[in-house]
Amino acid sequence: MPTYVYRCGDGCSDFTERHPMAAIPDSANCPGCGTGARRVIGTPAxxxxxxxxxxxxxxxxxxxxxxxxxxxxxxxxRRATPVSSNPLHRKLPRP
Ligand SMILES: [Zn+2]
Known part of the structure; x- marks a missing residue:
């Protein structure tokens, strides 16, 4: 069963209740003051x-x-030694 968050209109802290998805009440009784609290849409965990x-x-x-x-x-x-030992190759343009 998923957990739903309810918020009391009288300033009490939010509380959670578990209900089956087929029967989700829009309001629940606040455990602090006993008045009706509305369900809050929250983020999934x-x-x-x-x-x-x-x-x-x-x-x-x-x-x-x-x-x-x-x-x-x-x-x-990289190779430490030159590829060619021919001294003319050193005069060729470098890329
Ligand atoms: Zn309350």
Whole structure:
């Protein structure tokens, strides 16, 4: 059964009640003062899950929106020695 939030018109704090979806009352008696309280449309509890799973979800979303910028292909190093030993090749224009 889902949980519904009710708000009292006399300034009492909000309270929750559980009702079947087929019979949702629009008002309920306030536990503080006994008067009728109207049902409030609230947000579903989507964040109420495993905290580690939520951190992983947030970290994955953050890297998808702002990927790390790299200057070269990871795992490959530039060659320290020249490709050719011919001294004329050094005079060729560089890209
Ligand atoms: Zn009340």
């Amino acid at each position: 989507l964040g109420a899950s495993d905290p580690a799973a939520m951190r992983l979800h947030d970290a994955t979303r953050a890297t998808a929106e702002t990927p790390a910028v790299v200057s070269n292909v990871p795992g490959r190093r």
